[in-house]
Structure formats: structure tokens, C-alpha cells
Amino acid sequence: xxxxxxxxxxxxxxxxxxxxxxxxxxxxxxxxxxxxxxxxxxxxxxxxxxxxxxxxxxxxxxxxxxxxxxxxxxxxxxxxxxxxxxxxxxxxxxxxxxxxxxxxxxxxxxxxxxxxxxxxxxxxxxxxxxxxxxxxxxxxxxxxxxxxxxxxxxxxxxxxxxxxxxxxxxxxxxxxxxxxxxxxxxxxxxxxxxxxxxxxxxxxxxxxxxxxxxxxxxxxxxxxxxxxxxxxxxxxxxxxxxxxxxxxxxxxxxxxxxxxxxxxxxxxxxxxxxxxxxxxxxxxxxxxxxxxxxxxxxxxxxxxxxxxxxxxxxxxxxxxxxxxxxxxxxxxxxxxxxxxxxxxxxxxxxxxxxxxxxxxxxxxxxxxxxxxxxxxxxxxxxxxxxxxxxxxxxxxxxxxxxxxxxxxxxxxxxxxxxxxxxxxxxxxxxxxxxxxxxx
Amino acid sequence: xxxxxxxxxxxxxxxxxxxxxxxxxxxxxxxxxxxxxxxxxxxxxxxxxxxxxxxxxxxxxxxxxxxxxxxxxxxxxxxxxxxxxxxxxxxxxxxxxxxxxxxxxxxxxxxxxxxxxxxxxxxxxxxxxxxxxxxxxxxxxxxxxxxxxxxxxxxxxxxxxxxxxxxxxxxxxxxxxxxxxxxxxxxxxxxxxxxxxxxxxxxxxxxxxxxxxxxxxxxxxxxxx
Numbered sequence: 190x191x192x193x194x195x196x197x198x199x200x201x202x203x204x205x206x207x208x209x210x211x212x213x214x215x216x217x218x219x220x221x222x223x224x225x226x227x228x229x230x231x232x233x234x235x236x237x238x239x240x241x242x243x244x245x246x247x248x249x250x251x252x253x254x255x256x257x258x259x260x261x262x263x264x265x266x267x268x269x270x271x272x273x274x275x276x277x278x279x280x281x282x283x284x285x286x287x288x289x290x291x292x293x294x295x296x297x298x299x300x301x302x303x304x305x306x307x308x309x310x311x312x313x314x315x316x317x318x319x320x321x322x323x324x325x326x327x328x329x330x331x332x333x334x335x336x337x338x339x340x341x342x343x344x345x346x347x348x349x350x351x352x353x354x355x356x357x358x359x360x361x362x363x364x365x366x367x368x369x370x371x372x373x374x375x376x377x378x379x380x381x382x383x384x385x386x387x388x389x390x391x392x393x394x395x396x397x398x399x400x401x402x403x404x405x406x407x408x409x410x411x412x413x414x415x416x417x418x419x420x421x422x423x424x425x426x427x428x429x430x431x432x433x434x435x436x437x438x439x440x441x442x443x444x445x446x447x448x449x450x451x452x453x454x455x456x457x458x459x460x461x462x463x464x465x466x467x468x469x470x471x472x473x474x475x476x477x478x479x480x481x482x483x484x485x486x487x488x489x490x491x492x493x494x495x496x497x498x499x500x501x502x503x504x505x506x507x508x509x510x511x512x513x514x515x516x517x518x519x520x521x522x523x524x525x526x527x528x529x530x531x532x533x534x535x536x537x538x539x540x541x542x543x544x545x546x547x548x549x550x551x552x553x554x555x556x557x558x559x560x561x562x563x564x565x566x567x568x569x570x571x572x573x574x575x576x577x578x579x580x581x582x583x584x585x586x587x588x589x590x591x592x593x594x595x596x597x598x599x600x601x602x603x604x605x606x607x608x609x610x611x612x613x614x615x616x617x618x619x620x621x622x623x624x625x626x627x628x
Numbered sequence: 629x630x631x632x633x634x635x636x637x638x639x640x641x642x643x644x645x646x647x648x649x650x651x652x653x654x655x656x657x658x659x660x661x662x663x664x665x666x667x668x669x670x671x672x673x674x675x676x677x678x679x680x681x682x683x684x685x686x687x688x689x690x691x692x693x694x695x696x697x698x699x700x701x702x703x704x705x706x707x708x709x710x711x712x713x714x715x716x717x718x719x720x721x722x723x724x725x726x727x728x729x730x731x732x733x734x735x736x737x738x739x740x741x742x743x744x745x746x747x748x749x750x751x752x753x754x755x756x757x758x759x760x761x762x763x764x765x766x767x768x769x770x771x772x773x774x775x776x777x778x779x780x781x782x783x784x785x786x787x788x789x790x791x792x793x794x795x796x797x798x799x800x801x802x803x804x805x806x807x808x809x810x811x812x813x814x815x816x817x818x819x820x821x822x823x824x825x826x827x828x829x830x831x832x833x834x835x836x837x838x839x840x841x842x843x844x845x846x847x848x849x850x851x852x853x
Contacts (some may be wrong), residue, residue: 355694374719401709404708404709405681405709406708407728407729408708408728409637409640409708409729411729411730412640412708412729412730412731413637413638413640413730413731414730415640415642415731415732416640416644416647416730416733417643419647419732419733419734419798419801420643420646420647420733420846422796422798423650423795423796428843433845434843434844434845434846435760435844435845435846438798438799438845438846438847441798441800442798442800444730445800447729448730483807483808484807485781486781486806486807486819486822486823487819487820489819490819490822491818495637516681547708578839598811628667
């Protein structure tokens with residue numbers, strides 16, 4: 190609910206309550222005033238009649254039966270309300286009446302009833318009430334209309350701020366530039382947001398700089414180490430010392446691993462920082478074929494068959510580097526954690542990419558396979574970042590990533606759904622306590 | 629063949645100089661942008677090995693300067709910046725190749741040779757090693773005048789060895805050369821072994837000597853002895 194709708198609701202509720210109360214009070218008040226006025230008039234008439242009797246003159250004969258009647262039999266005295274039938278209009282008309290006893294010298298007492306029609310006062314009441322109610326109704330309507338108008342005019346700066354926030358993209362490395370509206374609260378809000386965005390941009394920039402510098406500063410000494418080790422390996426003296434060369438080779442391999450680890454971490458942090466915004470339309474099927482060809486020696490060396498089921502799809506906008514990394518890590522994972530003589534099946538459809546392979550059942554929480562530095566075999570040479578990279582890339586593009594294990598055939602499947610994550614369709618393939626192990 | 633090496637890290641510079649001289653190149657050195665700029669304006673080189681991050685400038689500007697005068701000099705960028713965007717920027721500006729640090733010296737050699745071959749001989753070059761002749765543009769291999777049929781990977785492997793005669797090639801370097809950057813070393817050794825075995829067999833069937841020496845625990849070497 191909008192803030193203004195909420196406040197409006199309270200205002201209208203309050204107004205409606207007051208409106209009902211006001212109507213009741215008005216009705217009772219006016220009714221009371223009118224009746225006491227009528228009673229006063231009847232009282233005046235009574236005094237006049239009594240004065241007339243006291244001065245010895247006879248009571249007048251009734252002319253209008255409805256307004257003045259005489260009775261020789263006792264009647265309850267005092268004020269009361271009654272209805273009389275109007276013989277001409279054939280309707281019951283409310284009257285107020287005053288009955289009193291008149292004592293005349295030498296004559297039996299007579300009960301006089303004075304009546305006054307209340308019809309006029311009803312109309313009066315109606316007129317007053319309708320005027321009042323009309324005015325109050327208009328007031329209520331006015332409140333709603335004015336509030337609606339105010340929401341458009343007064344809250345416009347807020348809406349503008351909101352729109353700018355919605356369109357805000359840290360990638361542009363620009364702080365928000367919000368105007369200072371006349372309303373103090375909005376001005377403060379804008380100021381706070383501008384300040385916040387400036388800090389965000391500064392932090393983001395320094396992080397980016399750090400990532401770039403760290404990558405650069407680490408790769409350079411590694412490059413020196415690696416080049417020098419490689420030169421060292423060329424020394425003729427090494428050929429004579431059978432033990433020294435493998436030591437150097439191990440050292441050389443270690444610098445390579447360190448460099449690869451660093452590149453993977455750098456890639457992860459760059460994905461997290463969202464530094465891969467440029468996307469070009471990519472034909473995933475062609476890319477998979479290309480990758481498969483690149484990895485063919487690995488497949489051959491392990492005697493693995495490759496089954497590709499690639500649907501021809503329209504190109505999908507992706508960052509080429511990320512797409513390459515995604516496919517590489519998925520395929521590599523399937524090759525690495527395979528069984529001898531097994532296979533790698535890649536299925537690309539309009540809504541998902543599935544890479545599956547047979548492999549040993551492994552225990553653990555499937556959700557944790559994607560964590561950094563998780564690996565199936567602690568002694569493995571790889572740093573365990575492959576699936577973490579896959580997960581980051583999927584998260585970056587909003588793809589769902591699911592791991593499924595089918596006990597029949599012991600197949601591990603990694604499924605990248607080009608859409609939000611879905612639960613596995615059949616209970617057989619539900620994510621089980623098994624995994625293809627992190628890279 | 630004359631090479632200009634633009635690199636600001638002294639340790640890496642001296643190692644590269646040594647390796648390049650061993651490879652038979654004449655090497656000139658520039659440690660910063662200003663020196664490099666002066667040298668490319670004054671002299672002609674077959675290839676420039678260009679580091680992008682220099683203390684007083686960006687290597688890409690040097691690349692621009694070279695390209696502005698449509699020089700025939702080849703340019704091989706060596707950079708610690710391994711972002712795809714950096715690669716694309718370098719290649720778009722006209723660099724012949726891009727090698728991310730850290731790299732294998734043997735890989736550098738192979739790429740350098742490819743660039744110089746393309747630049748100087750318009751591809752009409754062939755590599756000779758004893759009784760072995762390779763025409764890289766046609767991807768043809770002959771042993772004693774007889775054509776040799778190799779698979780793509782075997783051919784790549786042979787070319788890599790030929791680019792680094794007498795040099796020990798580590799298994800990592802060979803694996804990455806054949807399979808791209810990101811192949812983990814542990815996976816690669818068995819397939820290298822298979823390819824090498826096949827290559828040796830094919831060479832020997834045509835009567836070539838076994839030039840490919842195994843250096844146990846390290847890698848392989850193409851050797852005439």
C-alpha cells in the first residue's frame with residue numbers, strides 16, 4: 190500500500206466517524222430545540238386560555254378540532270406526542286399536545302387539549318440536516334481529492350528519486366546526482382543517498398583497483414620465477430644430476446598452479462564485482478563444440494566418449510569470457526570426476542544445459558559443492574574453484590544451477606537452467622547425498 | 629633476427645634476454661616507455677615484445693605509434709593483465725599476439741617464430757630440422773622428401789618442438805600449448821605422452837631418427853645429438 194493511501198485511509202475513517210457523530214448530535218439537538226419551542230408555544234396558549242377563564246369569559250368553541258379540543262371527562266394532563274389523521278391528506282401527522290384542567294366557577298371542570306403539528310419542524314430538521322450532511326460530505330470528498338493531488342505534486346521529488354535509484358548502475362562509476370527539493374525531508378533523503386552512492390562508487394573503484402593491481406603485482410613475480418626456473422631447466426649440468434631436474438620441474442609446476450589459482454580467484458572477484466557487463470550474442474552450441482574439440486586430448490587420454498545433443502538455438506547474449514569459463518569448468522569437471530571408460534553427455538535445449546557423467550558416489554551436502562576450495566580429493570592438484578566459478582557465473586546471469594544424482598547408472602548431472610532454479614522433475618533424479626565433487 | 633624487448637621488471641628482463649639470445653635472436657632492450665618509443669622511431673625490428681604496464685606509460689600507446697606509421701614490425705604483447713578486455717584491446721590495436729604473464733619461455737618462442745614467419749616471409753617459409761621439413765602455411769610435413777600425415781595435435785606438437793630446438797619443454801608448457809591456458813597440469817601428462825608416442829612412431833616409420841628426447845620428470849627436448 191502506498192504511504193499516502195495509508196494516511197488517506199486514516200483521514201477518511203476519522204472524517205466518516207466524525208461525520209456520523211455530527212449527524213447524530215445535529216439531529217438530536219435540532220429535534221430538541223424544535224420540540225421545546227413548540228412546547229413553549231403551547232404553554233403560552235395555555236396561559237392565554239387560563240387568563241381568559243379567570244377573567245370570566247367562556248372558553249372558545251373549538252374551530253380546528255385538531256388544534257384545540259375540550260373534554261369533560263378527566264384526561265392525563267401534561268405534554269405528550271400523538272399522531273392524528275389528516276382527513277384531507279389521509280396521512281398520520283405527528284402532533285405535540287398539552288392537556289390541562291380548567292376550573293370554572295360553578296361549572297364542572299373541563300380538560301383542554303392544545304395541539305400543534307410537528308410537520309413543519311420535520312421539514313426544518315430535514316433542511317438543516319441535509320445542508321449539514323451535504324457540506325460534510327463535500328469536505329470528505331475534498332480531503333480525498335486534495336490528498337490525491339498533493340501526492341502527485343508534493344511526492345513528485347520522491348518519485349523522481351526513486352526512479353533514479355531504480356536506474357542506478359554502479360558499473361557506470363558515477364555517483365547519484367539528486368536535486369535538492371523544497372521539502373526538507375526529501376532534500377535530506379536525497380542528500381543521504383547522494384552521499385551513500387559516492388561512497389559506494391569510491392569503495393567499488395578501490396576494490397576494482399585492488400583486484401587489478403593484485404592480479405598484476407602477483408603475476409609479475411610469478412612470471413619472473415617461472416621464466417628463471419625454465420631457464421634453469423635448460424642448464425646442461427642438470428642432465429647429469431637426475432635428482433635435481435625433477436625438483437626444479439616440481440617447483441616450476443607449483444608456480445604454474447599458484448598462477449592458475451590466482452587467475453581463478455581474480456575471475457571470481459571480478460564476477461562478484463560485476464565487471465563483465467559487455468555481452469555479445471553467442472551461439473552456445475558452436476561454443477560447446479569448440480570447447481569439446483579443445484578438450485578432446487583429455488577425453489582421448491582417459492578413454493571417455495563424448496555425446497553431444499545440441500539444439501540449434503538463437504544466440505544468447507553473454508560475456509564471451511564468462512561463457513567460455515562456464516563451459517570449460519563444466520566440461521572439465523565432468524572429465525575429471527569420471528570413471529575409466531565412462532562418457533560425458535552434454536545436452537543443450539532451449540531452457541537448459543546439462544552436463545552429466547558417471548562417477549563414484551560421494552557423500553556430502555550438494556549445496557556445499559559449489560563453495561570455494563571444496564574438493565573431492567584433498568590431494569588433488571586443483572584448488573577447488575571450478576564449480577564455484579560455475580556457480581558465480583550462473584548467479585551473475587540469473588541462471589539456475591542444480592546438481593542431480595541418479596543412482597541408476599550412478600550419473601552425476603549438473604544442470605544450468607536458463608531461468609530461475611527449478612526443482613528436479615522426477616524423484617529418481619532428486620539431488621541426493623552425492624556429488625561430482627568440486628574442482 | 630632483431631627483437632626489441634620492452635619490459636620494466638629487471639629480473640624478468642634479464643631472463644628473457646638470455647632465453648631469446650639462446651634462441652638465436654639479436655635482442656635490444658627498453659626498460660620504459662620513453663626508451664622504447666625512441667628505439668622504435670630510430671630502428672627497425674622484426675618483432676617487438678611489449679609489456680603493457682610500463683612505469684611511464686601504457687604499452688598500448690607504443691603499439692598505436694607503431695601502427696600509425698604502418699610499420700612491418702610484428703608485435704607480441706606480454707602482460708600480467710589477463711582480462712579478456714585487455715586481450716581484445718591489444719589485438720584490436722593490431723598486436724599480432726597476446727601472451728599473459730606468467731608464460732612459458734618455450735611458448736613465447738613458438739609464438740615469436742610464428743609472428744616473424746608471417747611478417748618476413750609472407751608465409752613462404754619452411755622449417756628444417758635435419759631430414760625433417762615443415763611448411764607451416766600448408767601444414768605440410770616431409771621426412772626425407774616423403775609426406776608425413778599427422779593429426780592436428782601431433783602437428784602442433786611437432787611445430788612446438790621445432791620452434792624450440794635444443795630446449796627442454798616442460799610437460800605443463802606442452803599441455804597448455806596444445807589445450808589452451810586453463811588445462812590443469814595433472815590431467816595433461818597422459819595425453820601428452822600418447823601424442824608423443826604416436827609422433828615418434830610416425831617419424832620413425834619414415835626413417836627419421838628419434839630426435840625427441842625424454843627428460844625424466846621434467847619434459848621433452850628436440851635434440852640433434
